[in-house]
Amino acid sequence: MNDMRMETVAAGGQDEPVQMNMIQAINSALDVMMGRDPDVVVMGEDVGYFGGVFRATAGLQQKYGKNRVFDTPITECGIIGVAVGMGAYGLRPVPEIQFADYIYPALDQLVSEAARLRYRSAGEFIAPMTVRSPFGGGIFGGQTHSQSPEGIFTHVSGVKTVIPSTPYDAKGLLIAAIEDNDPTIFFEPKRIYNGPFDGHYDTPAKSWAGHADAQVPQGYYRIDLGKARIARPGAALTILCYGTMVHVVENTVAKLGIDAEIVDLRSLVPLDIDAIEASVKKTGRCLIVHEATRTSGFGAELSALVQERCFYHLEAPIERVTGFDTPYPHSLEWAYFPGPVRIREAINKIMKD
Amino acid sequence: MTDSIESGAVTDGQGRNLPPLQLHVPEPPARPGESADFTHFDIPAADAAPRPDEATHPSQMRDFAYGLVRVLDEDGHAVGAWDPKLPADTLLRMLRYMALTRAFDGRMFRAQRQGKTSFYMKSTGEEAVSIGAALALSRDDMCFPSYRQQGILIARDWSIVDMMNQIYSNKGDRMKGRQLPIMYSAREAGFFSISGNLTTQYPQAVGWAMASAAKGDTRIAATWCGEGSTAEGDFHSACTFASVYRAPVIMNVVNNQWAISSFSGFAGAEATTFAARAIGYGIAGLRVDGNDVLAVYAATRWAADRARANGGPTLIEHFTYRVEGHSTSDDPTAYRSAEESSQWPLGDPIARLKQHCINLGIWDEERHAAMDQQLAEMVRDAAREAEKNGILGHGLHHPMESMFQDVFEDMPWHLQEQQQQMLDEWKAAGL
DSSP states (O other): OOHHHHHHHHHHTOOOOEEOOHHHHHHHHHHHHHHHOTTEEEEETTOSTTOOTTSTTTTHHHHHOTTTEEEOOSOHHHHHHHHHHHHHHTOEEEEEOSOGGGOGGGHIIIIIIITTHHHHTTTSSOOOOEEEEEEOOSSSOGGGSSOOTHHHHHTSTTOEEEOOOSHHHHHHHHHHHHHOSSOEEEEEEGGGSSSOOOSOTTSOOOOSTTOGGGEEOSSOOOOOTTOOEEEEOOSSEEEEEOTHHHHHHHHHHHHHTOOEEEEEOSEEETTOHHHHHHHHHHHSOEEEEEEEESTTSHHHHHHHHHHHHHGGGOSSOOEEEEEOSSOOOSTTHHHHSOOHHHHHHHHHHHHHO | OHHHHHHTOEEOSSSOEESOOOOOOOOOSOOTTSOOOOTTSOOOOTTOSOOOOTTOOGGGOHHHHHSOBOOBOTTSOBOSTTOOOOOHHHHHHHHHHHHHHHHHHHHHHHHHHTTSSSOOOOOTTOHHHHHHHHHHSOTTSEEEOOTTOHHHHHHTTOOHHHHHHHHHTOTTOTTTTOSOTTOOOBGGGTBOOOOSSTTTHHHHHHHHHHHHHHTTOOOOEEEEEETGGGGSHHHHHHHHHHHHTTOSEEEEEEEOSEETTEEGGGGTTTTSOSTTHHHHHTOEEEEEETTOHHHHHHHHHHHHHHHHTTOOOEEEEEEOOOOSOSSTTOOGGGTSOTTHHHHOTTOOHHHHHHHHHHHHTSOOHHHHHHHHHHHHHHHHHHHHHHHTTOOTTSSOSOOGGGGGTTSSSSOOHHHHHHHHHHHHHHHHTTO
């Protein structure tokens, strides 16, 4: 249990934490926020009566009614456009896009409208929405159930992009995102909904049971956006990662027995630049790992920032382990996925210099 | 061969169907140098359309999507079931708002030509669409306009100096000079922030209306787009959402025949009306004489009463004509007949209401000329007032660092750094 958690639980004056997987933690965050704020509404394809294709909204419609949790037509631009209008009215919508791969029809509403509304109206109208969407690969999802489009959103002024890696963080970050008055893209790594994934696809799947970060308070707590988490302190090398890759990296580092500092970014915009700088200046080496394709991916921004700010502390070139610049393949998933083999090779390369 | 014969197709003996397929690319009735002809438009008599009950099921509204709701006849008399029978002072207010909108447009167009601003868009010939609707709605109903509904702000008595400040992007501009001229935002006037991206406001209006309904509020939403913009996907998603949730929203399509250089045929007008789009969604559709401010008022009142009674959305097509170029960046003589506006069969909205008021004995040419004179002076004085706050490019804009504000509620570190870097660079350059 890290310090951050002790603080936030204490601040909330909390009930006993219980075991939750990431789905349950997200469900709990929505439940808590709907209970606290009558303006929070949940909408999306299959989120109402059925409770979502991943069960993230299970039971919410029954508890809060159809005026606050409702199924929508299958039109992503409509879902986000309607959410912008609801936000202009004064609601706090939490729309769901069933898979991040299907967020593109909503891009115009997200990029041209939600992201710019506060700016273009000088604050007259705002878009306090949180767009939840399952993302990432590792589930044999093929081309359209595996993508990691976070780099598209980090490039857009006016939206925040948040990605949790544990049930505890998922709930605290989602609560913070819902409370935030800026539009937030909340990408949920679906590979770790039910358990942390260490990158070894050929071993039995693990559940969150027994994981320290799966003990989740049942009530309200928040993890401020823009604060990274040191998933593993270390001195030899800094590894910047988020989502599923945090667990893959943790496992690989443990097996290699290397004293790497693993920084789980949690929030890409705003980014915890202080945590990144402090870590790289300490270790002198930096590896960046993400599932998304390489060219113009968020790793390129991270690499540039580290180079600009830590140049005189660097003892080796910054390395990136990412998805390849191809559409996400089905049968060759494990050759594509930036797993233990590729991470190990990159670490060895950095440490040689 | 055998298959083709069995399917009934005629072949050329070598297995190919005859005749060859043809792609239909629409062509407007008249190009530059040609004479304009609108005789193919079917304009029903002003008293032809009956007025259905506001609770009429959408399936019974089919004829209204193909007809034309009109009130003012060719002689300026209010006739038929849709006559809203407005009191004299309301009629004269309508006339004044329309005339003020035209005077404002004229002044701002000239301001652009004088280099005082970068851009302007007039609404000449379409003033009735905004003014009629604005007077039929409550002030606290939320409007989601496109860029050619400046009349709504004027009909809601919004400060024209404030509008000009926005057009000049000066230090008085509440949008802090961030938006292209005419992209107003006036929350107090129920006027949603205008976006350059077409039809995005459509689902937003539906969402606002859904929120109002979900909260048990009494306010409704209204939105506007041009006929060209109905081709955007947002139009479809908005109509679907509005229908599914029976949202209290009025969706206006201003069919002014032109989307920049593309005539309405490129949005589908050769095959159907825009009001008829409503039929497939199960939405009530009305097609209205958009140059008849009383018809626009009456149709909007009908739709507003329907929405307030939980009768659901209405789609209104306003049949009108874009008299001027698309914007100050456009020259319409490059793609359409110069005769068109004079041949337009529905006339001029201001002239038609003026004639109606004269017929009623509440107005005359002398008073009209005096009003135009007074409005011109008022707009000129407002422009002088606004110009004291600066015009585009003359330095009286918001401070440079304001560029970085309002991207987010709180400025994150990367924007703070960029702001500081910009200030340092300008200082280093001695500026």
